Amino acid sequence: MTAIVLIVAAFLLLLPFVYESRNLLILLTQVFVFSIFAMSYDLLLGFTGIVSFGHAMFFGIGAYSMGIFMKRFEPTLGYFLLAVLTTIVITGFVSFLVGLLTLRLKSHFYAMLTLSLSGLFLVLAEKWRTLTYGNDGFTFRVPELFIDRTNFYLLCMVVMVAVFLILKRFTNSPLGRVLQAIRENEQRTESLGFHVLHYKIAASVMSGVLAGIAGILYAISLRFVNTSVFAMDITLDALLMTIIGGVGTLVGAIIGAGLIEFAHHWLTELAKEHWIFERWIIFFGIIYILVVMFFPRGIVGTLSSISWKRKKQHSAKKEGKLAG
Amino acid sequence: MSALIETNDLSITFGGHTAVDSVSISVPEKHFKSIIGPNGAGKTTFFNLLSGQLTPTQGKIYYRGKDITKFSPTNRTRAGIGRSFQITNVFPNLTVLENVRLAVQSQAGIRYQMLFHYKKYRAFEEKALEWLKLVLLDDKKNSLASNLAHGEKRKLEIAMLLALETEVLLLDEPTAGMSLEEVPAILEVIKKIKVQGNRTIVLIEHKMDMILDLSDSVMVLFNGTLLADGTPEEIMKNETVQSAYLGGHNN
Numbered sequence: 001m002t003a004i005v006l007i008v009a010a011f012l013l014l015l016p017f018v019y020e021s022r023n024l025l026i027l028l029t030q031v032f033v034f035s036i037f038a039m040s041y042d043l044l045l046g047f048t049g050i051v052s053f054g055h056a057m058f059f060g061i062g063a064y065s066m067g068i069f070m071k072r073f074e075p076t077l078g079y080f081l082l083a084v085l086t087t088i089v090i091t092g093f094v095s096f097l098v099g100l101l102t103l104r105l106k107s108h109f110y111a112m113l114t115l116s117l118s119g120l121f122l123v124l125a126e127k128w129r130t131l132t133y134g135n136d137g138f139t140f141r142v143p144e145l146f147i148d149r150t151n152f153y154l155l156c157m158v159v160m161v162a163v164f165l166i167l168k169r170f171t172n173s174p175l176g177r178v179l180q181a182i183r184e185n186e187q188r189t190e191s192l193g194f195h196v197l198h199y200k201i202a203a204s205v206m207s208g209v210l211a212g213i214a215g216i217l218y219a220i221s222l223r224f225v226n227t228s229v230f231a232m233d234i235t236l237d238a239l240l241m242t243i244i245g246g247v248g249t250l251v252g253a254i255i256g257a258g259l260i261e262f263a264h265h266w267l268t269e270l271a272k273e274h275w276i277f278e279r280w281i282i283f284f285g286i287i288y289i290l291v292v293m294f295f296p297r298g299i300v301g302t303l304s305s306i307s308w309k310r311k312k313q314h315s316a317k318k319e320g321k322l323a324g
Numbered sequence: 325m326s327a328l329i330e331t332n333d334l335s336i337t338f339g340g341h342t343a344v345d346s347v348s349i350s351v352p353e354k355h356f357k358s359i360i361g362p363n364g365a366g367k368t369t370f371f372n373l374l375s376g377q378l379t380p381t382q383g384k385i386y387y388r389g390k391d392i393t394k395f396s397p398t399n400r401t402r403a404g405i406g407r408s409f410q411i412t413n414v415f416p417n418l419t420v421l422e423n424v425r426l427a428v429q430s431q432a433g434i435r436y437q438m439l440f441h442y443k444k445y446r447a448f449e450e451k452a453l454e455w456l457k458l459v460l461l462d463d464k465k466n467s468l469a470s471n472l473a474h475g476e477k478r479k480l481e482i483a484m485l486l487a488l489e490t491e492v493l494l495l496d497e498p499t500a501g502m503s504l505e506e507v508p509a510i511l512e513v514i515k516k517i518k519v520q521g522n523r524t525i526v527l528i529e530h531k532m533d534m535i536l537d538l539s540d541s542v543m544v545l546f547n548g549t550l551l552a553d554g555t556p557e558e559i560m561k562n563e564t565v566q567s568a569y570l571g572g573h574n575n
Contacts (some may be wrong), residue, residue: 174429174445179525181426184415189377193401193430193488202438 005251012157016150026221027154031261032156033217036163036243037234042208044302045239046248047171048203049183051107054114056234057121058095058208062087062215067225068131070140081142087212095208113233122230137226146220154215160254163210167250170206173213179203183248242289246298255299263287281283327386329405329492332381334373343369345548346383351492351526352488356518358535359528359544360559367445367528368410370545371496374526375407376400387492401430406490410497410528413475420461420480423469424452427487431467455483458516460509475502482513493517499534506535513562514538536560 016025037059041170044050069083098114105113125132144151170176178199179191190196219225228234237260245256267280276282295302327350334347344366352355372378374385376397382447385393388401395403404435415423429435430450443449456462459479464472469480482498496516499507511534515524518538529535536556543553544565552562559565 023449163449169441170438172441172443173438174434174440175436175444177426177429177442178435180418181415185413187377188409188413188415191377191401191407192427192484193395193398194435195398200437202436240567280397 004162009161013154016153017153017281022149025149026071027261027265029149029153029156029221029260030218032153032160033214033221034237034241034261035160035254035257036213036217037211038245038257039163039167039201039250040207040214041180041235041238042247042250042253043167043203043207043240045169045209046246046252047176047183048179048200049110049186050200050203051111053111053235054097054098054116054118054210054233055207055238057114058091058116058211059215060118060121060125060235061090063093063219063225063229064125064132064211065090065212066216067138067140070142071138075141075143077143077145078280084213084216087216088209091176091208091212092205096201096205098208099204100197101195102204118230118232118235122227125227125230132227135227136243137224137228139224142220142223152221157220158215159217163285164250164254165215167206167210171250175199175202180248182223201243240288244287244298246300246302246304249298249304250301252300253300259299260284326353326389326486327351328355329374330389331374332384334370334380334385336369336373336378337381342460343402343548344373344380344545347545347548347550348383349543349550350555351524354521354524356525356538356540357527358519358539358542359526360532360535360542361551362528364547365519365545366548367545369548371407371494371526371528376520377403392423398560401488401490404491405494406485406488406492407409407494408481408485408496408498410500412474412481414469414477414484415478417468419466420456420469420472421449421452421465424455424483424487425449427484428455429454429487431487439461439519452487455487458486459483475506478502479506484509486517492524494528495525497528497530499529499531507531511538 014214015028037055040058041052041055044052044055064200065087066080066083069086073079085300098117101113102110126135129290136273171179178189178194179202181192181194182196182199186196217227218229241256241260242253243256245254246252264280265285267277267283270277291298296303330350332348334344334546335342336344347370361367361369369378375378376395376399380393383393384391387405390401392403401457415426418426425448428451429442429445432445432448434445434448453462453465457463459482461476461479461483464476469477472480478498478501482495485495495514498537499510504511514527515538518525527535527539539556541554542556542559544551544559544562552559552565554562
């Protein structure tokens with residue numbers, strides 16, 4: 001398993017130097033960005049058991065912060081870092097407030113509330129024209145370092161690996177284990193002496209800030225930002241990626257992001273062949289239904305349960321032989 | 325003798341139905357008290373009031389003389405009142421060991437540590453394994469809690485409660501739904517704790533024979549009211565109790 005991961009990582013690292021396809025590079029960059037986003041979503045959905053329909057708001061806050069800083073000021077590294085800092089502060093604050101709301105609102109009520117909150121940000125981005133240029137959005141220049149697609153590709157990859165490692169440690173820390181206990185049985189976690197709310201807020205803030213970082217990278221990759229970053233589609237993509245990849249596994253979120261981004265890309269290409277492929281969202285809908293019906297545990301979850309069964313059979317056979 | 329837990333006119337009403345009606349008891353330190361009563365007498369509701377799952381409509385609860393009526397379940401556990409649940413209440417998709425390890429972690433006060441891997445705290449797992457051994461569940465440590473048989477889940481539930489090492493143990497029908505062969509092992513565990521003599525135990529139980537020789541005192545609930553409270557012998561002789569509960573039982 002580790003060997004496979006390392007080989008894939010090495011391959012991705014060397015790819016831009018041996019294979020010169022700008023399109024593929026951009027597509028992979030997009031995969032990395034959405035991997036980060038999907039992983040941050042998985043922390044909520046898969047590890048803590050919080051269903052949020054408003055994850056796009058953190059993504060959008062990150063994208064707009066970067067865009068506005070680059071547009072208003074000089075596209076230098078200094079302002080870039082300032083934009084990152086602003087994103088962390090704003091997403092941290094908003095996700096803290098949203099996390100507080102989990103206190104009173106359970107499951108679907110909470111989901112609806114996050115949906116409307118992110119709608120609020122969408123309206124804000126539309127109406128605050130002096131800052132956001134409304135619906136059409138705006139283009140901006142990026143720091144020199146990131147103009148080179150290869151550099152930016154590597155940056156996104158490094159950030160993705162870093163986020164993966166951070167979340168892996170986070171979910172396996174004593175605090176992270178309590179998050180999983182909350183997912184399993186909130187009331188029982190409480191009577192074990194854990195303040196459930198504190199943990200939900202911690203998960204919410206962590207997830208919000210990381211989603212903001214994904215938004216920053218997304219904006220830089222397009223060098224353009226408009227209100228679509230706050231759209232429901234973004235949240236749905238994250239949901240789809242996590243569920244297809246496997247809820248509660250970080251690798252699953254990355255695989256899901258890869259699949260969805262590539263599928264999206266190919267389906268749009270196929271639109272040249274037949275008009276139906278322009279409506280690629282139809283296919284996503286079908287995939288979504290099929291996955292939920294037949295692989296509710298996603299790719300990684302299904303694979304790991306198969307390999308687990310095999311191991312069990314194997315050891316059972318061994319024992320049988322010994323007994324025989 | 326100073327009272328560890330004291331309730332004062334404790335009542336709770338759901339709609340028009342009074343499930344627990346002005347119950348005043350006091351449990352001294354290191355005491356073993358059993359609660360008996362027919363189905364629907366309000367035993368579990370009374371427990372839920374003690375552990376904070378429910379808030380009383382009236383009355384007060386004192387722990388070491390301190391008013392804890394407004395405490396959340398979390399804070400009551402931290403103060404020293406731990407409970408097990410009658411309806412099995414574990415973490416289904418975590419391993420048996422992890423279920424207990426979480427309780428040990430809580431007991432050790434490691435709550436917000438997010439920088440280290442949980443395996444760094446090896447002692448927690450060892451401690452958790454000890455508790456599992458005590459309830460004879462150590463051979464199942466790596467199975468998911470959801471795959472356990474009912475009786476095994478009950479044992480896990482008890483291990484989790486013990487791992488909290490709280491001063492007070494509220495045990496809600498620990499042997500409910502267990503097969504007859506499994507009951508003695510659990511009784512053995514409860515006896516062991518009693519013999520150690522450093523815990524206060526309140527136990528809800530249906531099996532009269534099981535509690536009589538264990539209990540220091542028995543209280544009888546009937547339709548939400550406290551019918552009697554005294555030593556096992558007194559309760560056995562009490563005529564009201566016999567007609568209300570034991571009578572029906574013995575026929």
